[in-house]
Amino acid sequence: MxxxxxxxxxxxxxxxxxxxxxxxxxxxxxxxxxxxxxxxxxxxxxxxxxxxxxxxxxxxxxxxxxxxxxxxxxxxxxxxxxxxxxxxxVHSGRRAVIAAVTCFVLLAVGILLVPWPTRTEVPTSALPSSSEATTYALGDALMGDHMLVMMVVSQVMLATIVAGIVIAQARGRYERLGDDLKGGSR
Amino acid sequence: MTLEAVLIVAAALFSVGLYGALSQQVVVMVMMGLELMLNGVVLAAAAFWWFTAPAPSLQALLVVVLAAMTVEMAMGFAVATLLHRTSGADMTDMAGDLRG
Structure with a gap:
């Protein structure tokens, strides 16, 4: 397996x-x-x-x-x-290649040199036969100990919706006609 | 498969994404590069979770990474729409308003 x-x-x-x-x-x-x-x-x-x-x-x-x-x-x-x-x-392709290769080499060297910790045993919640338990654990964490994560993420999502609409929408009539709605196109 | 092997794959994804984000001229392609970098981050975080500490805390961190991907996409599309609307630009080189 x-x-x-x-x-x-x-x-x-x-x-x-x-x-x-x-x-x-x-x-x-x-x-x-x-x-x-x-x-x-x-x-x-x-x-x-x-x-x-x-x-x-x-x-x-x-x-x-x-x-x-x-x-x-x-x-x-x-x-x-x-x-x-x-x-x-593509612009500055050569510099981009150099930056990407350098990044990969640095990351790979770090990955291979760092003595990563290893877990000693597979917890029951993470066994393949109980993948439902893993999902349940995530839901339990988000609605329990880690609720702050969910609350912050939901605020960020709401702000993103509002900001996305504000940025992307066409100019409104106040922008086109001025504050008194009498001016010409600015 | 060991943690190192999965992390090497994640590093390769991140580096390819970095190349795309730096080299592409079309705004949407730059966003694709950024997405690819975040793709590598997701894979690395999942590998960390399984190979070092399969606890719910790191799963919550992954949810944050997914949220970051969503925000990046939404704001990227919004800014690209604004650019296109104001100056007809769909390439990064055409958007030089903030050039010093």
Missing amino acids: DLARDIALGALGVVAVVTGALVFRVDSMARATYLLAASFVAVGASVVLLHLDYVGVVVVLMMLMEMAVMGVYMVMFMGMNPALMPMSM
Whole structure:
């Protein structure tokens, strides 16, 4: 069982990284969007394999919806058929490659050098046979000891909704006509 | 599979996302790079949870990361809409209002 899970985790990791890298290699934004969605699905499945069922499923659902929004957005604003229009829109590519490789090398060295702690035993709440218990534990924590997390996140979400509408909406009549609504367009 | 192996995959995702966020010109593609970086963070946090301390606290941290992804997406789309509305820009190089 563990071996099968390890193989699946490795394969999903390769899929996630390869599709993620291809996002910036393909020549149309629609393909890039689908590839990014594939990368997120692979990571979501990996998270499920790591026994975090709820978070993994949320990642997959949320990201699929987000990619759908991105597709609509591109058709709305990019002024082109994103599936058919080849493009190469990169600036300072060389410096970006150097920064990304440096970042990866630093992270990898840190990962391999740090003596990570290991747990001594698998807790019953996290055993594969009781993944429901893991989800229950998360709900219990969010509605109990960690309720502050949920309260802060909900406030941030509300602020995001309001701010998103304020930023994105068209200019209102007070902005167009002035405070007395008599002025011309400013 | 060990913690280190999963973390290496997460680091690769983060680095690829960093490349995208730095190199892409279209605003939406920059957002894709940022999303990919957060993708790596989610994977790393899940690996930490399973391999070091499978307690509910770290699950709550993952919920915070997911919320951060949502906020990033919503505000990114809002700002990109504003940019397009005011100056017709859909590329980062066209949005130089704050250039010093």
